Amino acid sequence: MNEKIGKMLSQYLTFTLDRELYAMDIAKVREVLEYTEITRVPRTPEFLRGVINVRGRAVPVVDMRLKFGLSKTTQTVNTCIIIVEVDVDGESTILGALSDSVQEVIDLEPDQIEPAPRLGTRIKTEFIEGMGKSGDQFIIILNIDKIFSAEELSVVQDVGEEEGQAA
Template identity: 40%
Template sequence: MALTIQSPGSAAISGPSQYLTFELGGEMFAVGTLNVREIIEYGPITHVPLLPASLRGVINLRGAAVPILDLGVRFRGERTLQTSRTCFVILEVQVGSVRKPVGIIVDAVSEVLEIAEQDIEPSLSVGTEVRADFLLGIGKLDSGFVLLLDIGRVLSLEPIEVLANLESLLPATA
């Protein structure tokens, strides 16, 4: 099966775009709302042996196994600690000809913001632990800056074949 990950935001950014902002490790991040399927409360994660450390396992979301990526491990090598505000952001990525859900663990979801093209600077690798190639750019806000994630690139280095085949790991529930 041919596996490709497409991020609607990975093309050239033009005009105002909407982003879901969230906190992770004291930094503010954002993903394009076109990638976001839903936000759910943090819950039990089923461990799957032999996955990379940043793939924590799967959750059962209405009978479907959804892989959960810990961005804290991916970016800093440290697991994201659960608090009362920790949640899963369920994203959709293109796997072959099908869109598949993939969850990320975040410290807290903030808000949906519209960021104009002129308020987005090219990404820099200074001042953050996130690799510059994981970023679409840095959004300038009245309250500071937000790192705009290219979720397609963040996920592209993971063994996506594993993500594509995880549905068979959880029994379907009615």
């Protein structure tokens, strides 16, 4: 019997935020778009940059750098918007995740992924699925469903719906 069949190979889309390499399950990714103009929506959290038009639908865009406590994303030729499907409390939401750049799709076997490090009680790490390794570089593997609270996602959903009705 083939030993490889027993090991589940997982595919991840890798992207950068402030020179760090992150990854998310490719099954959550709908598409990757070049940076496009984002329409700001008043009275929304700072990490919610606004909405973009994706085939006639208003899709909220979240600045992942701001969400992780980094400085605001500045647009470069490499800046991308990763369109993802996020599931919180059984609710599915489409949103754009603003990243510095998208790298590649990689395959990781379970034994290439270590559990998320314990960083003390004050630093929230529940959205880190694990740590992968590619060559000498660590890859922070995110659980995109756990990055946003249900409260934050309801704001994002409301913005997408309001903008969709306004269009």
